[in-house]
Amino acid sequence: MLFAIDVGNTNITVGLFDGEKLVKQFRMVTSTKRTSDEYGVFFGEWLDVNGFQMSDITDVAISSVVPDVNHSLTSSIIKYFDVQPLVVAPGTKTGIRVATSNPRELGADRLVDAVAAYELYGGPVIVVDFGTATTHDLVLADGTFTAGVTSPGIRLAAHALWQGTAKLPEVEIRKVDTIMGKDTVSSMQAGIYYGYIGQTEYIIRKLKEESGLSDIKVVATGGLGKMISEATDAIDIYDPELTLHGLRIIYDKQGK
Secondary structure, rough: EEEEEEEEOOOEEEEEEEEEOEEEEEEEEEEEEEHHHHHHHHHHHHHHHHOOOOHOOEEEEEEOHHHHHHHHHHHHHHHOOOOOOOEEOOOOOOOOOOOOOHHHHHHHHHHHHHHHHHHHOOEEEEEEEEEEEEEEEEEEOOOEEEEEEEEOHHHHHHHHHHHHOOOOOOOOOOOOOOOOOHHHHHHHHHHHHHHHHHHHHHHHHHHHHHHHOOEEEEHHHOOOOOOOOHHHHOOEEEOOOOOOOOHHHHHHHOOO
16 A cells, blocks of 8 residues: 655645555644654554554655655654655656756645646646645646746735734634625635635636636645635636645656
8 A cells, every 4th residue: 555645834644545546644733843753653553543554555655845854754654664765856757847947946745736637637737736835837738847836825824914913813714705894804804715716816817828728727736725616717626635646646657
């Protein structure tokens, strides 16, 4: 079985694959202070609770945008699973050609999402990931990653709003039924919710316009992606498991 691990700035998402089927998944808060033993014990307990054993894990694939986590995490995989993990990095065989000015700058998470969207849904495709940052990436019909847009994530922007002001409170980020805010909380919720819908629609429209590709599929993922996807016709597909499947697909491409 394949253990797929995506290390993001906010959460670590783990998926357990039996062939192409994602059978279990979980999230844990990203922390740079965990030791390899802490990871190993946690993974072992989680597998046991779900009826699996460490010996069931034959392969591990990791994507990470948090370098300080990588040593402890990979060490735990080697120590507790006796498996040498595949860590997605520049040079990893993905089937995607990165045609940006500096391909090595592209985050592993964005590359993995691009692979998954292209392989599962075809190209050209715009991949929108509502994570700690919100990213919009364009992959052409021939599998070329050609452009990306990066903006603050919904939670990050909302946090800056109430942290950077003296009187605005922390509010729940949620869908609201009207943009007509009647008090401080509802006006903030409307601004966050409808503001990100507007941003999403505009960026997608501009990517289509400047690329000259009007007939292009848009695939979204990420924690708050469902809320935004349900509110706009600009997004065709919401796939919360996109990144994990991307790790599976990349691992399969290594011919192991």
